[in-house]
Amino acid sequence: xxxxxLRDLVAEPTSFRLDHPITQSIxxxxxxxxxxxxxxxxxxSHSPSFLEAALHLHSHLLHLSTSASRGSASSRHSxxxxxxxxxxxxxxxxxxxxxxxxxxxxxxxDLQCDExxxxxxxxxxxxxxxxxxxxxxxxxxxxxxxxxxxxxxLGFDQSSxxxxxxxxLKWEILDRHIKSWTDIAPAVVQSCSDEHQLCHEIFAVSPxxxxxxxxxxxxxxxxxxxxxxxxxxxxxxxxxxxxxxxLLNMYVVLSDLLPDIESMFGSEPAHSVRxxxxxxxxxxxxxxxxxVSEFELxxxxxxxxxxxxxxxxxxxxxxxxxxxxxxxxxxxxxxxEILIDLPPDCKSSFFExxxxxxxxILSVTIAWILFVLLCKIDSKAETYSDPALSYLxxxxxxxxxxxxxxxxxxxxxxxxxxxxxxxxKARRFMDGHVRSGWANMSALLPVHNEDDDIERLxxxxxxxxxxxxxxxxxxxxxxxxxxxxxLAVEAMLVPMYCGWYRSHxxxxxxxxxxxxxxxxxxxxxxxxx
Numbered sequence: 365x366x367x368x369x370l371r372d373l374v375a376e377p378t379s380f381r382l383d384h385p386i387t388q389s390i391x392x393x394x395x396x397x398x399x400x401x402x403x404x405x406x407x408x409s410h411s412p413s414f415l416e417a418a419l420h421l422h423s424h425l426l427h428l429s430t431s432a433s434r435g436s437a438s439s440r441h442s443x444x445x446x447x448x449x450x451x452x453x454x455x456x457x458x459x460x461x462x463x464x465x466x467x468x469x470x471x472x473x474d475l476q477c478d479e480x481x482x483x484x485x486x487x488x489x490x491x492x493x494x495x496x497x498x499x500x501x502x503x504x505x506x507x508x509x510x511x512x513x514x515x516x517x518l519g520f521d522q523s524s525x526x527x528x529x530x531x532x533l534k535w536e537i538l539d540r541h542i543k544s545w546t547d548i549a550p551a552v553v554q555s556c557s558d559e560h561q562l563c564h565e566i567f568a569v570s571p572x573x574x575x576x577x578x579x580x581x582x583x584x585x586x587x588x589x590x591x592x593x594x595x596x597x598x599x600x601x602x603x604x605x606x607x608x609x610x611l612l613n614m615y616v617v618l619s620d621l622l623p624d625i626e627s628m629f630g631s632e633p634a635h636s637v638r639x640x641x642x643x644x645x646x647x648x649x650x651x652x653x654x655x656v657s658e659f660e661l662x663x664x665x666x667x668x669x670x671x672x673x674x675x676x677x678x679x680x681x682x683x684x685x686x687x688x689x690x691x692x693x694x695x696x697x698x699x700x701e702i703l704i705d706l707p708p709d710c711k712s713s714f715f716e717x718x719x720x721x722x723x724x725i726l727s728v729t730i731a732w733i734l735f736v737l738l739c740k741i742d743s744k745a746e747t748y749s750d751p752a753l754s755y756l757x758x759x760x761x762x763x764x765x766x767x768x769x770x771x772x773x774x775x776x777x778x779x780x781x782x783x784x785x786x787x788x789k790a791r792r793f794m795d796g797h798v799r800s801g802w803a804n805m806s807a808l809l810p811v812h813n814e815d816d817d818i819e820r821l822x823x824x825x826x827x828x829x830x831x832x833x834x835x836x837x838x839x840x841x842x843x844x845x846x847x848x849x850x851l852a853v854e855a856m857l858v859p860m861y862c863g864w865y866r867s868h869x870x871x872x873x874x875x876x877x878x879x880x881x882x883x884x885x886x887x888x889x890x891x892x893x
Contacts, residue, residue, distance in 0.1 A: 414454075480565055487566050511583060518548040520552060525592070526596075542610045545614065546610075546613045583628075584636070588640055591640045592640060595643055595648070598644070603651065605662055608692075612699075619698060664736055666681050681740065685737050686768040755797035756797045758790075759791075760840065762789060765786065766783060794849060805831065808824040847889075853885050
């Protein structure tokens with residue numbers, strides 16, 4: 365689309381003539397203009413009759429220059445010069461008044477109705493009398509300066525918003541810049557919106573193409589610079605998991621503001637601003653997808669052998685990944701848009717039959733990351749030499765994962781079936797812990813007056829004490845699961861020991877009473893940190 369230069373558009377005064385008829389004579393108009401100029405007060409409001417008189421002068425000037433003269437050429441020329449000089453003087457005064465009115469208009473255009481109405485009348489007159497270029501040039505210069513000042517007050521610095529500057533910044537500094545950008549973006553777009561509204565009010569009688577060109581000249585450079593920042597960050601930022609949420613915040617803010625940006629910059633010649641916003645969103649999407657892949661890779665690369673957790677407790681990696689995913693789930697809507705362009709890979713085929721809520725790309729991606737985490741947890745469990753402790757580690761970590769999902773938006777994304785399946789798996793791990801940790805001890809308890817009752821009793825006492833000592837740092841993180849395990853161990857040991865104790869207590873000196881065994885189990889499975 366070819367755009368008509370603004371100079372050509374405003375240089376056609378007939379396009380801006382007011383429709384109402386002029387009721388006064390040319391001599392009256394000359395008198396009004398001269399009187400107004402002689403008694404000019406730049407601080408007072410202009411008189412409608414002065415504006416009408418200026419229009420009349422211009423109309424009379426056109427009439428003189430195009431019609432056959434009834435007088436001499438010299439008198440006709442003299443009148444033309446007189447009218448033109450007076451008209452120029454009137455426009456100079458209007459230009460000064462226009463400048464004052466524009467200066468008095470703040471960024472909150474809704475609170476400046478009188479000033480805007482005055483400026484609108486002046487602009488209409490200047491456009492209609494052939495002084496549109498001067499009017500528009502002054503308007504653009506003042507409003508561009510005003511918009512730039514507003515952005516500086518908000519905290520936006522064009523000089524530091526260049527690729528060569530951004531790519532040299534340390535992450536700590538760039539992080540502050542990104543946060544500042546997301547904080548001020550709504551106010552910046554609102555400032556542009558106010559300018560757009562003001563421009564369309566001041567130049568209401570002008571064609572839309574003129575209004576768009578004026579607004580574009582005022583706002584284009586600053587809008588482009590501001591909207592280029594997310595793209596520059598996305599392109600030059602080295603992907604790493606801790607940077608994901610800053611990128612997501614920028615994406616969300618820019619997406620929310622896109623309708624307003626499209627409304628202001630959707631047509632020529634301002635279309636480049638909208639295109640830049642779309643380009644920034646695209647680059648942010650690519651950067652976010654790259655960071656998600658980097659996050660998955662970081663889980664896979666977490667060392668196995670050097671990171672065993674004492675007592676089979678919840679591993680720091682598990683906490684980190686689950687906190688990360690829980691926060692990630694809050695960006696569900698945006699992530700659906702961003703991840704839709706992920707290339708097909710093993711995730712898709714792996715989860716075709718998985719128990720997910722909706723099978724969306726987001727649920728598949730999160731389920732895959734959880735699968736990678738669980739595989740890593742399985743590998744870490746193998747570093748424990750005691751099978752009971754290995755099972756305890758698996759149960760603790762999977763139960764934490766399930767609980768974390770149940771307490772946040774991840775449950776909606778993954779669905780009840782996924783949660784139920786892995787909750788059952790956590791209980792199977794805990795059952796494995798009970799069996800491998802206590803079944804052999806249960807088998808040591810003597811039954812039915814066997815010949816080796818005393819020997820078996822001593823072995824039970826020795827192993828029971830040893831287990832209590834060696835396992836004192838073992839942890840069951842979930843309170844409900846800890847209580848279930850305590851009851852299961854009690855049921856496995858106490859009734860059998862109690863039966864034997866009652867039948868042998870008279871002639872065998874047992875180290876523990878049944879109540880001692882129960883209390884020790886209770887103390888062992890007391891509250892965990």
